Amino acid sequence: MRAALDEITGALDAHGTAVLVAPPGTGKTTLVPLALPGSVVVAEPRRLAARAAATRMAALLGEPVGRTVGYSVRGDRRVSRDTRIEVVTSGLLVRRLQHDPELSGVDTVMLDEVHERHLDADLLLALLLDAREGLRPDLRLLATSATVASSALAGLLGGPVVSVDAEAFPVEETHVPPLRGERVEATVARATRAALSAVEGDVLVFLPGVGEIRRVAAMLSDHEVVELHGRLPLERQSAALRPGSAQRVVLATAVAESSLTVPGVRAVVDSGLSRMSRVDHRRGMSGLVTVRVSAAVATQRAGRAGREAPGRVFRCWPAHEQATLPRFPEPEIRTADLTRLALELAVWGTPDGSALSWWDAPPPGPLAAGREVLTALGALDASGVTERGRAMARLGLHPRLARALLDGSRAVGSRTAAEVVAVLDDDGLVPGADLDAGLRALRSGTPSSARWRREVGRLESALTGDGPGGSGSEHRGGSGNGGGSRGGSGRRGAAALVTALAHPERIGRRRAGGGAVYLLANGTAVEAPGLGEPEWLAVAVADRAPGAAQGKVRLAAAADEDLAAAAGTVTEEDEVHWDGDVVARRVRRLGAIVLRERPLAKPPAEAVRAAVLAGLRRGGLSLLRFDPRATALRQRLDLLHRVLGEPWPAVDDDALLATAEHWLGGARSRADLARIDVTAALRTLLPWPEATRLDELVPERLTVPSGSAVRLDYSGDGVALPVKVQEVFGWTDTPTLVDGRVPVVLHLLSPAGRPVAVTADLRSFWETGYATVRSELRGRYPKHRWPEDPLTAPPTRHSIQRKPR
Known part of the structure; x- marks a missing residue:
């Protein structure tokens, strides 16, 4: 990489933009920023990578972090007046850019690991290109990656591609496919034991999430196991990035795919799985789902084994499936909830994003759905983004959580609201599904309490405007015990209220009949085991496995009807619909949840007729009684339509149901449908004057x-x-x-x-x-006429031959 530094800086000098493609471990994250002149901001997709990159660059300079090289991530900032290179997360730089579109004082922005295609990174790239085109033509942009479709990205940036070929150590590949009926954790544990026997160094294991990491750790309890993921306290993250004294197994999520070097690794075990953000618009659920990795990611993971010496990679899938992997990861912008993106675009001044240059433009449908949510939250109106929307954007949260923090602070106090929102934004802070219990544990002290308190302090400062959270940068952090509260942190129902403010569509009521099954306001049924089966729940996190009839609650707080009504939208209206028969009632409801109902004595005639029509079209013609006359007439008309066509009407089921409003008459119930004279109804469909020939034709x-x-x-x-x-x-x-x-x-x-x-x-x-x-x-029926010549024999309706008189 050192040999290519002059080429990289030269490309930026000549074009202002460039794409750097280099294998893992070549120093593109740590050597390149040090070689760039002026003030440099490096955008990383993850907090862990940002801290690690800054720490590594500071070590290369022989300085502490915060002097020449610093970092800013949510809840933690280490910079000084001497800082020339600042490593930040992509989301934080979006906030800073919204506050200062010129990025005053910044000479170069380096977008690291762009191939990961995170939503914040794609948005940041689009905003930076827009800023460079208008306000800052002198701002230099460098996008780096180990594996990327470089030509498309270079075309977007308008700069050259600089490729660095490093002498990589060989990595031997072994496939360890799962045995019949074997869970992925068992396959990974088996492959890890094989890797430990095959190499003398550490083994880096890639798993999709924290749950899988903990289950594999339990299976490998006879070895030194180190975890590495974004939910760990900073101290434990840093420990995983230091060499060990004995052979270790490092169990990691995708955070270890790039930007980080885990020292001592000689083998990689790849589960072949990763977590991607998905949104189910119909059920109102969004979250992470497990998917197969792409070929590019598999290559990236394998490369971690050959950074320092020849290595081995053990892939937990059959060799023949390697060719079926997708080439690159699917961009998050295509699959994720776009509500936050919609707010950022509105604040930038292009609500539909059409004025920006995108690597992949946001899909119109999900983006429109995001704007609908923002309108309901009061962040958007007919004229664009509101002051409330701008306040929500400044908080650096998903708009739902921003609404919960703003409105929740008025209801339960800023301290309590911040405590709850900090957990809602990082549900890994608590181990179980009970939000109230998790908050009590965090207040008492857990390994995650320090991280939680830092975020609580940041949110409180952002609320009051006392800290830098409102200016687009991040709060330095602190104990989180400061003031600003207008309510006690132990207020009963506070967690449920703040949760319901964030997700009013996920307020749930236990279904009759017992069990821990709840109907949510959005109409989705979910199971909530281990929460004591309260009558009401405010659900923070729920997901649904593909093919499952019901979702499952991952985090929730017990609520009551008054709280649900305060946080959600309660309606009261007359409803007339078909449920096996006409049902007419006045209903008070919270979304799909019925709170109260009573029968309507005199429902509107038109509403009843519409319900009967809907019931008939849903239940079909079996609700009518076709006597032989009606059946015969329908068959005759069907023949005429098949032979002559129009104007003779079609009388198949679909056609009759489509014209039901013309022959339904005054039916107001299921019993009335059974009493309809179907023959008379069919005759109303006859064309005139053609109907006069009905009996002649058929x-x-x-x-x-x-x-x-x-x-x-x-x-x-x-x-x-x-x-x-x-x-x-x-x-x-x-x-x-x-x-x-x-x-x-x-x-x-x-x-x-x-x-x-x-x-x-x-x-x-x-x-x-x-x-x-x-x-x-003739032998069987001897008394009947069987003439030899039937053409001359007289016909008779009498079967038995009559004797002459």
């Missing part, structure tokens, strides 16, 4: 040679005439219907009424088929 009965008027059968695809053989003696012309277009098929019957022949050609039957029928039946 008669109910047909007169045969014997003089009988025999009922025609329209139930099949064609038209059938069931008639005894003796009644059609001498008949040679096959009858037709619909002006000769439809031949009638004769079903010739025995004296007992059983079919003996089916024909659409009577003349052919008399000549070739009748003799066989006669020989088979």
Whole structure:
């Protein structure tokens, strides 16, 4: 990397922008910023990476962090007047840019690890390009990555690609696929034991989340295990990044994929899984889901084994699946909740983002959904972002949490509101699902209490405007025991109220019948085990596994109806709908949760009619009674529509339901539907004057040679005439219907009424088929007429031969 520093600075001097592509471990995060002139801000996707990068650069200079090189992350800032290089998180730099679009005093911004495609990083890139185009054409931008589609990114930045090829140590690849029925944690533990036996150094294990890390740690309790993830206290994070005295197993999330060097690693075990943000707009749930890694991420992870010496990578999937991995990670902007992004764009002055240059533009649907949430929160109105919206943006929180902090501080005091919001924004602070219990533990003292108190202090300062949280930078942190509170931290129901202010659609009421199943205001059912089954819950975190009928509560606080009504939107209105029959009631509800209801004595006639129509279309024509006359008429009309088409109406189920409002009459209930005269209803659909020919075109009965008027059968695809053989003696012309277009098929019957022949050609039957029928039946029915010549025999409706008088 040192050999390429002049090329990198030269590219920035000549073009103002550049893309640096270099393998892991080459020093792009730590050597390049030191070589850049002037004031440099390095944007990292994660707090852990920001601290580690600053610490490493300071060590290279032989200085403490905070002198030439400092960092700023949420709740922790170490800079001084001598700081020339500041490492920050992408989200924090977005806030700083919103406060100061010119980034006064900054010469170069370096966007590190852009390939990870985090939402904040993509937004930051778009805003920086916009600032550079208008306010700061002299601002230099350098985007760096180990694996990225560099040509597309270079085209966006308008600068060259600088590629650095480093001499990488070889990494031997081994696949350890799961055994039948084996959970991923067991596969990873098995692969880790193999790695420990294969190498002499440490083993770095990549897992999708903290839960999997803790389960694998329990399986490897006979080894020295170190955890590395964003929820750890700073001291434990730093310990994982220092060399150990014995062979270690470092269990890490995606934080160790890039920007960090874990010393001593000689083998990597890759679970092949990662966590991605997803939003379920229909159920009002968002959160992290487990997905397969991309090929680029798998390469990045494997490279950690070869940073210091030849290494090994153990991949926990079959070798043949390697070719099926997606090439790059899916950008978070395509899948995440875009409410916060929508607020940032509104504050920037381009609500739909169309004025910005994007790597991937935000999808219009999710962005519009985010704006709807912001409007409901009072952050947006018809004229754009409101003062309340700007105040919410300054807090550096998701708009829902910002609303909870602002409104919750007035209800329960700023201290208590900040305590709850700090947990809602980082639910890893508490181990269980009971929010109240988690808060009590944090107040008493846990390994996470220091981090929590720092964030509480930052939020309180941001609320009151006393700290730098309102100016786009981050609060330095502190004990969190300061003032600003207008309510006690132990106030009953405070956690539930603040949670409900953030997520009013997740207020839940326990379903009747017992059990810990709750109906949320958004209509979703969730299970909430281990919370004591209170009547009401304010749900902070819930998710739903693919294919599961119900979601599962991960964090919630017990509530009551008064609190739910105070935080949510309660409506009272008359409802008339179909639920097996017409149901008319006055309902007081909180979203999908019914609070009170009573019957309506005189519901509006139009609403009743609409409910009956909806019920009929939902339940189908089985709610009507089709007597034989109605069934026959429907079959006759169906034939006319099939043969002649318009204006004869279609009378299939869908067509009849579509025209139900024309023949429904005054039906007001399920019983009324069963009493409808369907024959009369069908006749209302007949076209005029064509209806005058109905009986001519498709008669109910047909007169045969014997003089009988025999009922025609329209139930099949064609038209059938069931008639005894003796009644059609001498008949040679096959009858037709619909002006000769439809031949009638004769079903010739025995004296007992059983079919003996089916024909659409009577003349052919008399000549070739009748003799066989006669020989088979004359012995069985000797008293009936079976003439040798049916063409000359007189037809008769009387089956038995009568004796002459």
